[in-house]
Each structure stands twice: as C-alpha cells, then as structure tokens.
Amino acid sequence: MRRTLPIALQAAIIGIGCVSSAIAASNPQSSAAKDNICIWTPEMRSGYYTVIDDQHLVIEGAGKKYFLVTLFTKCFDLDTTLQLGFKSRADQLCSGDSIITGRDRCGIWTIEPVPSSDAAKALVDSRKSQKQ
Secondary structure (H helix, E strand, O other): OOOOOHHHHHHHHHHHHHHHHHHHHHOOOOOOOOOOOOOEEEEEEEEEEEEEEEEEEEEEEEEHHEEEEOOOOOOOOOOOOOOOEEOOOOOOOEEEOOOEEOOOOEEEEEEEEOOHHHHHHHHHHHHHHHOO
16 A cells, blocks of 8 residues: 655645755855765764854864864854764764754754865855855
C-alpha cells in the first residue's frame, strides 16, 4: 500500500521550500549556503577558533584546514566567551546547527572553506564594504 502525505501537509512543505529559496536568493551569501559544507567534528581542533566579529568566526580543522562560519544573526558574548559549544547532528557541524556561548545559542548560516584566518577576515571585510 502506497502512503501519501495529506494535501495540506504537501502544500506546507512546498511553501517552506519556496520561502527558503527566496531567502537564499535574497542573501549575498547564498552561493556558500548551496555548497552545504560541513566540518567533521572529530577533526576540529579543540579551542582552535578565531572570532572575527559578533557574526563570524574561523574554525581550524585537522591539517591546517580553515572554515569561515557565518551565523544567522549577531551572537552575544561570541568574542568574550572562553569556550564554545556546538549543537549538531551526528559527528558534523553544518549550516542549521548551532554554536553555544555562555549565554546564547547562535544558528549557523554558512560554513565556507578558506585558506587562512587572515583570508577569512579579508572576505568578511570585503562583504561588509559591498553592503555599504
């Protein structure tokens, strides 16, 4: 017997897809979001991250791999917290997961591979200047 979703549920799922597509299209970082890069958490070097500002940080992985993490919104205490926590599915940190500071849980918008922390900072600065 073949099961199908009720019509209302199908419409809701299609509506969510359309809304998320519209949000991605209106966001200048949407090309990074399409790549859906994840960081395998066992390869993340404990304590090896650099905060760029209250919405961006760089996580260093094994083998000197660097990842620019962009959050959905500004994250309180990101630059002053002594240790970050992660809320993720399985053993990967992906867009849609969260970074946890002392007081805040901050959703991850995108994760992008970058050559270095300096390159990530330059990329963030470039994007900020384009918005102005």
